Amino acid sequence: MNIQSGRQLAVTASRVDSISSSNSSQQQFGSTRDFMEQPLSPIDDGYQTTPDPYDGTDGYGSKGQLAPLLSWDNVTYSVRVKDKEQSSMRTLLHGISGEVYPGEVIGLLGPSGAGKTTLLNILAGRIEGGVLNGKVQFRGKKRVPGIFKRRVAYVEQEDVMFPMLTVEETIMFAAKLRLTDKKYSQLQKVERVASVMQQLRLSHIKGSKIGDALNRGVSGGERKRVSIGVGLVTDPDMIVLDEPTSGLDSNSAEMVVELVRDITRSRGIASVMTVHQPNANMLNCFDRILLLSQGHLVFFGSANDAIEYFESKGFPCPLRQNPADFFIDIMSLNNRSPHDLELSRRRIEFLSQSFSESKYPAAKLSLSYGGLYEQAFNPNLAVGASRVANTSGWGTTADESPPRRANWLFEVKTLAQRDVITTVRHFTFLSAVCLNSVSVLLLLGLLFFKLGNEIESIQNRIGLFFALTLNSTYGVMSHYLYVYYKAKDIMLSERGSGSYRMSTFYLAKVIVYLPLAVLSSWVYFVGIYFMAGLQPGAAKVLTSLSLFTVLIVVTLGVTLLVGSFVDTYDLASVVCALAVTTWVIFGGHLANAGDLLPVIRWMQFISPAFYVYEGMVRTEFDGLQLHCRANNGLCMARGDDVVKLYRLDQFTVGQCALIGVGMAVLYNLFAYMSLRWKAKPRYLWI
């Protein structure tokens, strides 16, 4: 399987040796500096006077018989940037061309800011904003977004996963959501997950939780392999990885790159990855490297050829220097002084110009496709064989039918299942919810204990309903906004591969959050109701409880609306706090409902707290007999008079409940619509 890698290693070693014997390091740096004094043109393209390793006759094997899986031609990308009041277009990529073949691993290398991630995102169909030109073809045809995003696995730099799920559950949920029941039985999905874990050497930790900064979980390297597993389980044609080695120690980093290479070979898929500074072993895993500097293509070919190519241009790789470091060095801007900066700029300009003027892009396949074909037709490598053998006729043999989605109900069930597991295992969240219920119960229960029917109890009763309204809305918003943002982050990363529908995501959230929010609120509401000694009787209790439940549902709807609409959690929590404050101010307790200025009175009517508060107060005071002390001219013996005094008689209890239900439906609808609108991918396709 590693004939090619072995050969590359040998060639790299021999080339590095030959370079080292013919150049002292003094000469090498000298040659780089000498070049700086040369005019930029005409270019002495020594590379073309030596045998062209790209001419297909270099003994590496046959070429051009495989069709590229993905090809990109003259890709140019610009964004609008603002610089001191002035806005202008900045070109991040300048006419980049290339292709990747099945069974091939391509490394995108370059200094920081070279445009690697930008190019990777364009190739993966994940670029948003800006102006994109050029041509990208998948299996020789223009990409169809719906099909392409399901054929390509994108592994982001940040591994966004549920920390409470185990390794196996994480990959299994990806399989359940992305592999349709029509094509794969449950058993096949289980087998597939097991095989992916085995390939990625994760089987021994399949029961370990992913973990996060607060809860220790799997290691960084294992985490990255789980991310790759999530992508691989869907059997993609191509895997795209953004900095898969960042933050890993060199052993883990090597392991990740080697595993990607092995899987690429054995499955006959294609891989493209950006790597910051690969060591020599990692460099050997790439069949070809695409070198970028300042958005320009500087080289595209095997690492061995790169060494030879740069040497022919006057930049020999110094003895014992990691070739990748050397490539990055000569492609980097040197900011040490204005002179150095100018020289490095000219060097980069020269390198990109030289490469564009070399024979590229005429099928410069220097890598040993013979090796790939050996694998393809080696019966011992059956998986890769069938895949690679197929690749000669991708356009005709591949399944290009529109991708099927999982059944809608199955999607809701699976997502709700995942939410239940993650919520139940979220210890801090559950503790906060329980603590809130118990503390509100004790606090309000003791504060308003046994109110009695004296005239003073009017204020206490009114105050109790106000406190209940306030506490429940703050509680629901603060608890569920946070967990919603966490789940939304993961959804935003999963949406690019079309894993599931927005409607099923939203519904699953409501299905899991609502019962929890309602039950935890009932605990303290019912407890406080009886501790305070409010009007007994099933009808009274159930009416107040129903109104209170409506408030919880509306509050959750508003929480999800803010969570869907506002991009960041920090801003969303401010918006939520403002919403609750406004509701409460206009809730009918702080200001007499009838005395508000007409110009702001309308705000009362959009406050769900107002209807629920009015409904609960009316229910409680309806038929309530209060004990008046003798000779107290202010006494109101009938509860209904209190309602009138506070002007809380604008709507009947039934109307309050109906309006509350209407608001609950409306806010949830708005929340879903804004989620759809905000989370809708706006990727550019060429």
Ligand SMILES: Nc1ncnc2c1ncn2[C@@H]1O[C@H](COP(=O)(O)OP(=O)(O)OP(=O)(O)O)[C@@H](O)[C@H]1O
């Ligand atoms: N949307 C954007 N608006 C403005 N500038 C951008 C935008 N996206 C990227 N850039 C700039 O384009 C350049 C290339 O960015 P990119 O992230 O592709 O580089 P990179 O090679 O991946 O760098 P690194 O290795 O540091 O991640 C950088 O200078 C970056 O600041």
